[in-house]
Each structure stands twice: as structure tokens, then as C-alpha cells.
Amino acid sequence: MKQKELFLHADAALRSVLDRFTPEQLAIPVPAEWTRAENPVLRDIIAAHAYDEAWVPDVLAGRTAEDVGDTHAGDLLGDDPIAGYDRLNDLATEAVNGELDPDATVHLSYGDFPLADYLQHVSIYRAFQAWSIAKHLGLAYSLPAPLVDLLWEQVLPQAGDWRAMGVFGPEVDVPADADRETQLLGKTGYWRP
Incomplete structure (x- = not known):
């Protein structure tokens, strides 16, 4: 599972x-x-x-x-x-x-x-x-790379729903060359420049 x-x-x-x-x-x-x-x-x-x-x-x-x-x-x-x-x-x-x-x-x-x-x-x-x-x-x-991958796969597709419930803040723009962890943190509203 x-x-x-x-x-x-x-x-x-x-x-x-x-x-x-x-x-x-x-x-x-x-x-x-x-x-x-x-x-x-x-x-x-x-x-x-x-x-x-x-x-x-x-x-x-x-x-x-x-x-x-x-x-x-x-x-x-x-x-x-x-x-x-x-x-x-x-x-x-x-x-x-x-x-x-x-x-x-x-x-x-x-x-x-x-x-x-x-x-x-x-x-x-x-x-x-x-x-x-x-x-x-x-x-x-x-965040460990396997955890980032799992969050990307299982949580990110529903980020809008989580955001609507107040779990995630607004999406934050990240640098174009950002690594996957930073992209995940940006999409969930956690990343700060």
C-alpha cells in the first residue's frame, strides 16, 4: 500500500x-x-x-x-x-x-x-x-528524496483540494532551476526565498 x-x-x-x-x-x-x-x-x-x-x-x-x-x-x-x-x-x-x-x-x-x-x-x-x-x-x-517522491506522487495531485481546506498555503514561485524538493515546497506553499 x-x-x-x-x-x-x-x-x-x-x-x-x-x-x-x-x-x-x-x-x-x-x-x-x-x-x-x-x-x-x-x-x-x-x-x-x-x-x-x-x-x-x-x-x-x-x-x-x-x-x-x-x-x-x-x-x-x-x-x-x-x-x-x-x-x-x-x-x-x-x-x-x-x-x-x-x-x-x-x-x-x-x-x-x-x-x-x-x-x-x-x-x-x-x-x-x-x-x-x-x-x-x-x-x-x-526532506529525504524517497519522501519527496512519495509526496509528489500521492499528495501533489490533490494540492488544490488540500489548499482549499487550509492545509496548504498559496503556491509560491520557485527558481526555474529548483530541485524537486524546492518545487514541492513551492507548490504546497512552504518554500520561502
Whole structure:
């Protein structure tokens, strides 16, 4: 299933960025639009991603929010936020690597969708957050070429629909000789000259 491959690459990309941070860097401010937290810092973003990772096995198993209850409420990161995130990332990866039916119905906070669509939705979030976090914090980072290719194939054809939903900003012109990653970032509104 191509969405499974997309998820695994996007999830690994996000983890590769988050794993670069030290405990001291977790207090670095991040853009307010990245989270609902007041005066957000990097730890808040990692906590949001940890929460998202924690839900993956439940969603793939067909559980609803009512089934899960408050299992994922509270601080999922503990005293070692990166290790806490990595633990949940490992569980999500294990769940996605299992036997999956792409047409199975999963239950999300915004409706019921085929499992393959869910994987695509959360992959978009992970991939572009990896890039955004790295760029915001000045890390030398590029999306891995296989992930760029998967996003180009699976997401770019629907960029207009995603843009209409507010997921992507307006398309940004990029240099004529731009590489494929830059072209992708331009078409999805992320690239900045």
C-alpha cells in the first residue's frame, strides 16, 4: 500500500528532526499557529506529535475516541521528552508495519475515512512539520528524496483540494532551476526565498 510507505517515510523524517534536540532546546519558542498551547515552545510541539503517535495503533485497530477514552490524556513525554516521543513513535511504526486493510474504516475526530486516507492525512502533517521545525530552528535539513517522491506522487495531485481546506498555503514561485524538493515546497506553499 503506497500510503503505508508514505507514512513510514514521513514519520521517520519527523523523528529524525525531533531526535536532534537536547533537553535545553525544548524551551525554544515556536510559531503560535503550530499548536493550541499558549506561548508554545518546542516541547509543546513534541508533545502534540507524541499524542498523534499514541493514537496511531488505536486508529488502525478501528477504535473510536469513545473506545479509547482518556488513555492518551496528560503528559505522554515524561522526564525525557525525546525518549517518550521515540517510544510512541516505535509503537506507531510497529502498528503501521502490521497487516493493514487500506479500505478498512477508521474513526477520526473529523469523520470516518478509509484507512489509506488516514495514513495520507497524517503523513502530510508529519512530513511538512519535519521540514518546518528544522527550518524554523536553523537546522541543515532536506526532506529525504524517497519522501519527496512519495509526496509528489500521492499528495501533489490533490494540492488544490488540500489548499482549499487550509492545509496548504498559496503556491509560491520557485527558481526555474529548483530541485524537486524546492518545487514541492513551492507548490504546497512552504518554500520561502
